[in-house]
Amino acid sequence: MIINKDILEKTCKDMIETILFCLEDATKGTIYLISPMPELRAVRVTSGVRVQGSDQIKWGLPEASDYNYPGKTWEQYRDSPGHVMEAMGWCVEMQKSWTADDPYEDRRSVRKQLSGEIEDFHHMEPVLVRKSYLYGDRVVGLEYPLDYEGKPIWTDCEYVVVAVIKIHFKPYQIKRGDRSTKIIKKLSRTLGTELLSLHVRETLSEAQKELARQRLQSCNVLAHELRNTLIKLGFIFPAINAEISFLREQWEAQLREAFPNVEHKSSILSRLNELIQLRLQSLNGTGNMAQVGKDLMAEQEELSNQPLLPQLAKKWLDNKIRPKWERLLLESHAWDEEKDEIIGLLDRLEKGIWVGLDESLAMKMTHLPDELKKEWSKLAYVDFTRDKLLILKDIIKFLDNPQLAIPHKQQTKKILTSLKALAEIIPEVEERANRIIFSLKNGSTSQDW
Numbered sequence: 001m002i003i004n005k006d007i008l009e010k011t012c013k014d015m016i017e018t019i020l021f022c023l024e025d026a027t028k029g030t031i032y033l034i035s036p037m038p039e040l041r042a043v044r045v046t047s048g049v050r051v052q053g054s055d056q057i058k059w060g061l062p063e064a065s066d067y068n069y070p071g072k073t074w075e076q077y078r079d080s081p082g083h084v085m086e087a088m089g090w091c092v093e094m095q096k097s098w099t100a101d102d103p104y105e106d107r108r109s110v111r112k113q114l115s116g117e118i119e120d121f122h123h124m125e126p127v128l129v130r131k132s133y134l135y136g137d138r139v140v141g142l143e144y145p146l147d148y149e150g151k152p153i154w155t156d157c158e159y160v161v162v163a164v165i166k167i168h169f170k171p172y173q174i175k176r177g178d179r180s181t182k183i184i185k186k187l188s189r190t191l192g193t194e195l196l197s198l199h200v201r202e203t204l205s206e207a208q209k210e211l212a213r214q215r216l217q218s219c220n221v222l223a224h225e226l227r228n229t230l231i232k233l234g235f236i237f238p239a240i241n242a243e244i245s246f247l248r249e250q251w252e253a254q255l256r257e258a259f260p261n262v263e264h265k266s267s268i269l270s271r272l273n274e275l276i277q278l279r280l281q282s283l284n285g286t287g288n289m290a291q292v293g294k295d296l297m298a299e300q301e302e303l304s305n306q307p308l309l310p311q312l313a314k315k316w317l318d319n320k321i322r323p324k325w326e327r328l329l330l331e332s333h334a335w336d337e338e339k340d341e342i343i344g345l346l347d348r349l350e351k352g353i354w355v356g357l358d359e360s361l362a363m364k365m366t367h368l369p370d371e372l373k374k375e376w377s378k379l380a381y382v383d384f385t386r387d388k389l390l391i392l393k394d395i396i397k398f399l400d401n402p403q404l405a406i407p408h409k410q411q412t413k414k415i416l417t418s419l420k421a422l423a424e425i426i427p428e429v430e431e432r433a434n435r436i437i438f439s440l441k442n443g444s445t446s447q448d449w
Helices: 005-022 087-094 110-115 131-141 179-233 236-258 265-283 289-305 310-331 339-352 370-379 389-398 409-441
Strands: 026-035 041-050 057-059 098-100 121-130 159-169
Touching: 005 026, 005 041, 005 057, 005 159, 005 179, 087 098, 087 121, 087 159, 121 131, 121 179, 131 159, 131 179, 159 179, 179 409, 236 370, 236 389, 236 409, 265 289, 265 339, 289 310, 310 339, 370 389, 389 409
Parallel strands: none
Antiparallel strands: 026 041, 026 159, 041 057, 098 121, 121 159
16 A cells, blocks of 8 residues: 555554553554555554553554564465464454454464463454455456465455554453454454545545656556546445444344334344255255355345345345245245245345334334434435535534434544545546546646646
8 A cells, every 4th residue: 555654653543542542451552554465564553552550652663573664474474384373364364353362272372382472362453445445447457465375365355454453452351252352343444444545645646746747748647547546536435335334233223122022134034044044954965055045044144234225225135135035945845834934024024124214113212312313314324425415414413412322423423524525525636637637638738727
């Protein structure tokens, strides 16, 4: 990633500071930059240690580390026979977190493997960015790092790892999958967004310098780069929608808590997966029906976990779930006894995905003020596009409501405020880029831009 060193360090310090402030039991944070492709050199950017008994943080890289500049290349920390296993290798290759909640049993502790000494309790989280956002149309020719067998990694996933966050904790105050790890995971997405924003800004700056240097001679190349930059800026809209989906997720959680007897999509999908699991073994040897069943279970689980807009959930149901169920029921007899139940569940699921927009149900919730319920249910289901900047302003204002009690509220507001600023300049950037391209093609000077 192309990011100014000083800006990169400040961004990483802000993230470490946020995590340490959010998690009282966290004692230290370190962020490692992972770049470039395919070298994937891991380098410590900065570390922050909480001064005991205060909120003050001491910054720097005080202890010696193999990850201090110039860091370690992928070949040096990846998993390979006869080589110590490192948590860094796991996070980068698998794109998954690593939690050392029992240092005595931490099989990826380098210190424990080499000298028998235990490390402290910590959690490591990879920071992911979509390939398409980072590389644009260069994804097709991207050169990937190789594992020890010479096979490229990340070829079948949508993301690349650009950084790794490591947070140390007081003894026995961290567990795999607990609240702390979930907060770190969410904040890692924020860091990915910020790093990508800085990368885009730096890329745009380089493109403007190239324009000044080459002007007419480099017109075609420059036009290509500017269009790529505008494509990359398109990440802002899905990023905003991702943050709005968090509001939607919290709203639907309120409904589930207030009306446990009302059928929600998660309970219906859970029952559908139970029915698949019940008969899956009987499909062995029946063509590829078993694989269809497994794929259907995965897609139903994913739909259950994603706070999609109802219209998108409806498409998911119609395009992925119903066709597979119809095929299973048509080409096998495993679910003949449950066929009516399955058809009924699918019909109820189609209704259940719209429950969040049921105004009559929402107004029956007595634990929330009426004005809050009305605003929440309306804003949580916004499909943000470039013509809805005023609605985004309403969402940011809504997050200031003192009666809105949701986790990470201020962090969500901060992210949306930053993204709003970027979204507001996109039309101006597009217009300016088109004017520059047109001017250069016609031999105009910078005064005409």
